[in-house]
Structure formats: C-alpha cells, structure tokens
Amino acid sequence: MTAAILCTGTELTRGELVNTNASWLCEAVTALGFEVGASDCVDDDRQRICRKLERLGSEHEILVCTGGLGPTTDDLTSECVAQVLGVGLVRDEASLRLIEERLARLGRTMAASNAKQADFPAGATVIPNPNGTAPGFSVRIGRALCFFLPGVPREMRAMFEQSVVPALLPLRTGSQFQVRLRTYGLAESEVNDRLTGIEASHGVTIGYRARLPEIEVKVLARSEDEGAARARAEAAAAEVRARLGDEIVFGEGDVDLARALGELLVERGRSLAAAESCTGGLVAELVTANAGASRYFLGGVVAYANAAKTALLGVDAGLLQQHGAVSAEVAIAMARGARDRFGASMAVSITGIAGPEGGSPEKPVGLVHFAVSDQRGATHRRKVFSGDREQIRRRAAFALLALCRRVLLRGHDS
Amino acid sequence: MTAAILCTGTELTRGELVNTNASWLCEAVTALGFEVGASDCVDDDRQRICRKLERLGSEHEILVCTGGLGPTTDDLTSECVAQVLGVGLVRDEASLRLIEERLARLGRTMAASNAKQADFPAGATVIPNPNGTAPGFSVRIGRALCFFLPGVPREMRAMFEQSVVPALLPLRTGSQFQVRLRTYGLAESEVNDRLTGIEASHGVTIGYRARLPEIEVKVLARSEDEGAARARAEAAAAEVRARLGDEIVFGEGDVDLARALGELLVERGRSLAAAESCTGGLVAELVTANAGASRYFLGGVVAYANAAKTALLGVDAGLLQQHGAVSAEVAIAMARGARDRFGASMAVSITGIAGPEGGSPEKPVGLVHFAVSDQRGATHRRKVFSGDREQIRRRAAFALLALCRRVLLRGHDS
Numbered sequence: 001m002t003a004a005i006l007c008t009g010t011e012l013t014r015g016e017l018v019n020t021n022a023s024w025l026c027e028a029v030t031a032l033g034f035e036v037g038a039s040d041c042v043d044d045d046r047q048r049i050c051r052k053l054e055r056l057g058s059e060h061e062i063l064v065c066t067g068g069l070g071p072t073t074d075d076l077t078s079e080c081v082a083q084v085l086g087v088g089l090v091r092d093e094a095s096l097r098l099i100e101e102r103l104a105r106l107g108r109t110m111a112a113s114n115a116k117q118a119d120f121p122a123g124a125t126v127i128p129n130p131n132g133t134a135p136g137f138s139v140r141i142g143r144a145l146c147f148f149l150p151g152v153p154r155e156m157r158a159m160f161e162q163s164v165v166p167a168l169l170p171l172r173t174g175s176q177f178q179v180r181l182r183t184y185g186l187a188e189s190e191v192n193d194r195l196t197g198i199e200a201s202h203g204v205t206i207g208y209r210a211r212l213p214e215i216e217v218k219v220l221a222r223s224e225d226e227g228a229a230r231a232r233a234e235a236a237a238a239e240v241r242a243r244l245g246d247e248i249v250f251g252e253g254d255v256d257l258a259r260a261l262g263e264l265l266v267e268r269g270r271s272l273a274a275a276e277s278c279t280g281g282l283v284a285e286l287v288t289a290n291a292g293a294s295r296y297f298l299g300g301v302v303a304y305a306n307a308a309k310t311a312l313l314g315v316d317a318g319l320l321q322q323h324g325a326v327s328a329e330v331a332i333a334m335a336r337g338a339r340d341r342f343g344a345s346m347a348v349s350i351t352g353i354a355g356p357e358g359g360s361p362e363k364p365v366g367l368v369h370f371a372v373s374d375q376r377g378a379t380h381r382r383k384v385f386s387g388d389r390e391q392i393r394r395r396a397a398f399a400l401l402a403l404c405r406r407v408l409l410r411g412h413d414s
Numbered sequence: 415m416t417a418a419i420l421c422t423g424t425e426l427t428r429g430e431l432v433n434t435n436a437s438w439l440c441e442a443v444t445a446l447g448f449e450v451g452a453s454d455c456v457d458d459d460r461q462r463i464c465r466k467l468e469r470l471g472s473e474h475e476i477l478v479c480t481g482g483l484g485p486t487t488d489d490l491t492s493e494c495v496a497q498v499l500g501v502g503l504v505r506d507e508a509s510l511r512l513i514e515e516r517l518a519r520l521g522r523t524m525a526a527s528n529a530k531q532a533d534f535p536a537g538a539t540v541i542p543n544p545n546g547t548a549p550g551f552s553v554r555i556g557r558a559l560c561f562f563l564p565g566v567p568r569e570m571r572a573m574f575e576q577s578v579v580p581a582l583l584p585l586r587t588g589s590q591f592q593v594r595l596r597t598y599g600l601a602e603s604e605v606n607d608r609l610t611g612i613e614a615s616h617g618v619t620i621g622y623r624a625r626l627p628e629i630e631v632k633v634l635a636r637s638e639d640e641g642a643a644r645a646r647a648e649a650a651a652a653e654v655r656a657r658l659g660d661e662i663v664f665g666e667g668d669v670d671l672a673r674a675l676g677e678l679l680v681e682r683g684r685s686l687a688a689a690e691s692c693t694g695g696l697v698a699e700l701v702t703a704n705a706g707a708s709r710y711f712l713g714g715v716v717a718y719a720n721a722a723k724t725a726l727l728g729v730d731a732g733l734l735q736q737h738g739a740v741s742a743e744v745a746i747a748m749a750r751g752a753r754d755r756f757g758a759s760m761a762v763s764i765t766g767i768a769g770p771e772g773g774s775p776e777k778p779v780g781l782v783h784f785a786v787s788d789q790r791g792a793t794h795r796r797k798v799f800s801g802d803r804e805q806i807r808r809r810a811a812f813a814l815l816a817l818c819r820r821v822l823l824r825g826h827d828s
Contacts, residue, residue: 019436
C-alpha cells in the first residue's frame with residue numbers, strides 16, 4: 001500500500017512559494033506508517049489536474065490533495081474530480097449555510113463565487129473546515145481513498161488532524177520504526193562504506209541525508225509487529241554507533257551538533273564563551289539557537305577588526321603584527337581572552353579567511369585557525385575548507401563545535 | 415511546450431526536508447519563459463523512478479531532474495535512466511579522473527562508491543559539477559530534453575546556471591524581463607493593496623514571494639522584443655518603488671537587508687558595531703555574511719549572561735537590576751557600550767525573550783527591545799514578535815537592521 005500527495009496551484013509550479021504543505025503532509029502520512037511513493041505538484045490546468053488524479057488514483061491506495069477549493073476561477077478541484085468520476089456537482093446546503101454564517105461574522109455577504117465552495121462531486125463526503133470558508137471532501141478515485149483539503153496551511157493541517165487521520169488509522173498494516181543518527185566528521189561515502197552489510201544482517205533500510213557539513217544516517221525497520229520493528233531498528237542503530245564511534249555520532253533525532261555540545265557542557269558542569277572572527281557570530285548563533293543555552297553559554301565576541309581583538313579580547317597587538325590575525329598564536333590568544341573576559345570555564349575561538357577576497361598563496365581563502373581553551377590548556381587546529389563564503393563559514397563553525405566536543409570527551413589534543 | 419521538474423529522494427517523500435530545489439527550479443525555468451506543468455517528487459524506488467521518467471518524458475519537452483547522483487546505494491538515477499532508454503552504463507574516464515583529483519585535494523582516496531559517480535547512461539552528455547564530486551548529465555527521453563543534476567542545492571544551482579540555461583535559451587519563443595524588488599516593513603496584503611492597477615497600466619505581471627520577514631515583489635514583462643519587455647518591466651518597477659518608498663524597498667535582485675545597510679554605511683563613511691542578547695550572534699552573522707563587511711563592521715558582543723553585559727559592554731549593574739535585562743534602558747546602554755568599546759561611529763543593540771521559556775505576563779515571549787546609537791543620540795524601539803524561537807530571533811534581527819537603515823536615511827526617531 002502506498003500513499004500519494006498532490007498539491008495544485010500555478011503559484012507552486014511557478015516557484016512563487018516553497019511548498020511546505022507537501023513536506024508537512026509527507027511527514028505526517030509517513031509518521032502514520034504509510035509509504036509515500038509520490039508527492040506531485042500540478043498547475044491550475046484542468047486537463048493536467050484530471051490526468052494526475054486518474055493516475056495517482058490508479059497507482060496508490062491513499063491520496064491527499066491540497067488547493068483549488070477557493071472561490072476564484074482558477075480553483076478547479078471539485079470540477080476536475082467530478083469530471084474524472086463522471087458525476088455531476090451537487091450543492092451541499094449545510095455547507096452553504098456554514099459559509100454564509102462565517103462570512104456574516106466577518107461582516108461580509110456571500111458572493112456567487114463563495115457559493116461555489118459548497119459544490120461537491122456527487123457521492124463525496126464533506127470534510128468540515130473549522131478555520132476557513134472552504135470545506136474539503138473525500139471520495140474514492142480508482143483504488144485510492146482520496147482527501148481534498150484547502151491550500152492554506154493552517155486550515156489544511158487542522159482538517160488533516162481532525163478528519164483525515166481518523167480515516168487513515170484503520171488502513172494501517174504493519175508497523176515501522178526509524179532511528180535517526182546524526183554524524184559529523186566523515187563524508188557520506190565514507191559513512192556508507194563503514195556501514196556495509198548492516199542492512200542485510202539486521203533486516204533494515206539505511207538512508208543518508210547530507211545537511212552539510214553533517215550526515216544523518218536513518219535506520220528504518222518495518223515489521224507486522226511494532227515491537228519487532230523497534231527492536232530491529234535499535235539493534236541496527238547500535239551497530240552503526242559501534243562502527244562509527246561516538247566522536248562521529250554526536251546525537252540522535254533532532255539533536256544538532258551545538259545541542260549535543262550543550263548537553264555535554266551541562267553534564268560536565270562547564271560554561272562556554274566564544275571569540276569569532278571569520279564566522280562573524282555564526283558559532284554563537286548556532287549555540288544560542290537551542291533553547292536553554294543560557295545554562296552554559298555566557299556570550300561571545302565577534303572581533304572582526306584587529307583593534308577589536310585587542311580591545312575586547314586582550315590579544316597582544318605585537319602578536320597580531322608578528323603572526324597576522326589568521327594564525328595559531330592569535331586563535332589561542334583569542335580563546336584565552338574570551339575565557340578570561342567572560343569568566344567561562346571553557347572558550348572556543350576561530351579566525352580565518354572566508355573569502356571570496358583576502359586570500360594569498362600562504363594564507364588561501366578557506367584557511368581557518370581555531371582553538372579550544374580551558375583550565376588544562378589549549379588545543380589548536382588549522383584547516384583549509386572548500387566552498388563559497390557561506391559554506392566555509394558553516395564548515396569552520398561546525399569544525400570548531402566538534403573540536404570543543406572532542407576536547408570534552410577526550411581531553412586536549414587526544 | 416511545457417517543462418517538468420522531478421526531484422528524487424525518499425527524504426523528500428518522507429517529508430524530512432522542505433523541497434527548496436523544486437521551488438528554485440520552478441522559478442528559474444519560469445523566469446526563462448517556459449511554462450512548468452508539473453513538479454513531482456518520487457522516492458528512491460527504482461520502478462517508480464523509471465515510470466516517472468517515462469511519463470514526464472512523453473508529456474513535456476523539458477525535464478530537469480535532481481538527486482540520486484551520489485555515491486550511496488540509494489542513488490539510482492543513472493541506472494534508472496539507462497533502464498528507461500534500454501542502454502547500458504558507461505564509465506566516463508575524464509569524470510573519474512576529476513572525481514579522483516577532487517578527493518585527493520581533500521586528502522581522501524577514492525572509494526568504490528565514488529567511482530560509481532562516473533557511470534552514465536550510454537549516449538549521455540556529461541554536465542560538469544564545479545562544486546562537488548557528482549557530475550550531472552543530459553539525455554533525451556521521449557519528447558523531452560532531460561537534465562540530471564545533484565540534489566545538493568549549491569551544486570545544482572551552479573550547474574543549472576552554467577550548463578542548463580545555455581541549453582534552454584535557444585528553445586525559447588519570445589522574451590521576458592523580470593525585476594525583483596526586495597521590501598521590508600509591510601505585510602504581503604498591504605504591499606498588494608498599494609500596488610493596485612500597476613499590472614494593467616504597465617502591461618506586466620506582479621508576483622509576491624514571502625521570505626519572512628521580507629516580501630519580494632517580482633515585476634515581469636513579456637514581449638516578442640527583448641528591449642520592449644525590459645523597458646516595460648523597468649517602468650513598472652519604478653512605479654512600484656515610487657508607491658512603496660525607499661524605506662520599504664531596500665534593494666533589488668540579490669541585495670539582502672544587511673547588504674543594503676552595509677552599502678549605505680560605506681556611502682556615509684560610517685562604521686558599525688553590534689551588541690546582542692536574544693539574537694545570540696544572528697545580527698553579526700547576517701551583517702558579516704556579506705563579503706566586504708570588514709569595510710564597515712568592526713565587531714560585536716553577544717552578551718548572553720547579565721555579567722557579560724556589564725563586563726564587556728559596561729552596562730551598569732544597577733540598571734540591569736532596576737529595569738531587567740529586557741528593557742529600553744538596557745538596550746540603549748548596550749548600544750552605547752558597543753559603540754564605545756569598538757570605537758564605532760554607530761552601534762545597534764538588541765535584548766529580548768526568544769522563548770519558548772522565560773516569558774511572563776509583563777514581559778511575554780517575543781518581547782524585544784532594540785536600539786541604534788550614534789554621535790547624535792539613540793533611537794529605541796519595543797516590539798513583540800510572534801512565532802517560534804527561530805522566527806522571533808529572525809524577525810527581531812531584521813527589525814533592528816531596518817531601524818539602523820532608517821536612522822541612516824532619516825536621522826533619529828524620524
């Protein structure tokens with residue numbers, strides 16, 4: 001059994017908005033335990049809409065469709081469904097009254113175009129819309145039980161939760177369980193190579209998702225039995241963890257690298273400060289994107305100008321002159337300065353050349369020096385990152401967070 | 415003639431990420447003057463991918479496909495295309511060498527899985543990938559000229575611009591010209607209301623795209639003649655600018671709000687510093703995301719802890735105690751402190767409650783105080799932003815950048 005999602009609207013095929021309805025519905029239907037085999041968009045073209053409905057109805061058992069239920073002439077969904085089924089449109093008087101009442105509450109009278117929203121293909125079941133004028137409906141097309149919802153995300157989501165979920169639950173067969181492991185430090189192909197054989201030996205499917213510079217490893221098990229699916233997925237995930245190690249696998253589910261670091265800082269009773277140059281605030285931003293960061297993060301300095309490195313972090317002007325701002329010496333001095341100024345038990349620092357200008361043969365674009373300092377000492381790394389300005393900054397910030405986590409796990413320069 | 419977009423990947427049909435590639439490609443192909451009739455997603459299922467390719471190839475003249483070109487076992491695109499065409503896979507030695515060189519530069523050796531990325535359906539034309547290991551290819555399937563690109567947005571976009579656009583241009587009939595105006599400060603419906611009548615009087619199409627908290631206004635003119643299309647689009651864009659004013663319209667094309675502010679700072683010979691609390695570095699990050707920010711940006715302090723506000727920005731501890739960290743008084747003191755410590759001619763500051771915890775009846779989640787300080791004085795604003803933590807931080811950072819731009823354009827509290 002597979003499900004399909006269909007979003008209609010020329011604003012989608014013209015790329016005028018990002019289709020968040022599709023990803024929301026795909027996730028919601030997947031979470032119910034169904035496999036989504038297609039997620040399509042079609043413009044407001046009668047012929048193409050009808051063709052899509054016929055096909056998706058013949059190839060899937062579930063179809064959730066959004067859009068085209070509004071009052072304007074380019075809202076074609078009900079008419080197309082009626083055409084595909086070879087039935088007429090029937091006005092639903094109860095829906096008409098609700099639309100009328102709703103408009104009256106907004107101080108408006110019903111236009112002919114609004115009345116159209118109470119017309120449904122004969123035989124359809126109306127799906128109420130608690131948040132808007134356009135009701136939806138459900139009907140069978142071919143093999144598929146089909147649900148038609150409005151395109152306005154807030155209305156669509158409420159109707160899905162209220163009316164579609166209860167209709168889908170009885171259709172579930174079997175169960176699935178997924179574990180998402182978040183990794184940093186290896187390329188996708190390297191992760192893949194290290195996990196060879198796990199799919200076969202554990203009876204799971206392993207998928208990869210690159211959210212640069214992280215790689216997410218998704219371990220999915222399906223079974224008739226919920227407990228069995230879960231047990232298999234968890235056993236396979238344990239094997240993935242064992243093969244990659246906990247420096248590479250930093251978290252599970254929605255735990256990003258900054259949050260994994262934050263949890264470790266809390267666990268160890270440490271506080272953190274940051275001194276940034278080339279990343280311009282990105283390190284602090286990633287750390288504070290997590291709610292509760294105030295438990296361990298004291299603050300940071302974005303020392304973009306050299307004078308700021310001296311004034312706000314106490315970096316010796318002679319050091320800057322002798323080694324240059326992008327150097328091991330300055331990175332370490334920045335980390336020490338941040339630790340001192342914020343009174344933190346631990347501080348991270350980063351200085352580099354994000355480009356596209358400012359590179360030289362000795363210090364190319366992408367060169368980054370970064371350091372971690374605590375009461376036991378300092379650890380420094382030098383790396384050259386590839387990519388454009390945004391990618392270099394992002395890769396550098398992640399490398400620094402990962403280094404800080406490693407120092408916490410293993411100690412300095414281990 | 416119609417075009418279709420196909421994005422492959424189970425991460426899409428499972429709703430694990432929002433499909434920004436689809437909207438980007440729909441917009442780019444539409445901007446070239448083609449009608450996009452379908453934008454579909456399919457999971458990593460060999461049979462469903464093959465069926466989609468056959469159909470889209472039989473129903474459209476152009477097909478742009480993303481994803482499935484990576485090194486892992488769930489990357490199936492080349493194999494599926496070969497199957498649909500009834501041809502074999504051929505290893506391209508030139509591509510293999512490039513992949514090998516690229517990996518060598520990154521200090522890695524080629525895994526067997528990487529070599530697979532140099533296998534293409536017989537007869538395909540290789541599309542080089544300047545930013546990654548996976549090359550793409552083009553081939554004809556049925557009626558359609560098809561382009562296969564990787565799913566990584568940065569790689570996909572560069573390859574589209576460099577190789578797909580030149581291949582598509584000769585297929586166009588007629589011409590079009592688009593001006594993109596970037597606005598901040600009005601809701602989409604308000605912008606829409608102010609621009610009533612421009613479409614009819616100038617013979618253009620106006621589209622809107624919300625990239626919260628910005629609204630982009632796209633003015634599109636079509637004509638047989640390229641010069642005529644351009645003249646009409648530019649005249650209509652001038653009218654849009656006149657109606658909205660230059661406080662609302664801050665830039666054109668790819669100029670974001672931080673860059674518009676940066677250009678104004680350079681023009682006025684000003685330097686900038688930032689003091690942030692709730693945005694945690696986001697303001698500095700947005701400013702420094704633009705290359706050349708070092709011409710005007712001296713640095714910032716992320717004063718997350720109260721002690722940091724005092725130690726690094728000189729905010730009086732009594733002021734913090736009396737008014738609380740989220741107050742007009744502290745916002746203004748932070749801006750003054752940042753201006754002083756960095757020796758900047760101008761400084762911005764922000765302090766608020768990003769949530770989800772930490773709100774109270776008097777100071778709810780979303781409450782933000784922000785300020786701009788220069789030698790002439792200070793301007794302060796208090797706002798309550800809606801949304802989740804990320805949205806509140808983003809909206810607050812944009813509001814601060816917009817206020818700073820307004821102070822530069824009009825002076826304090828004008």
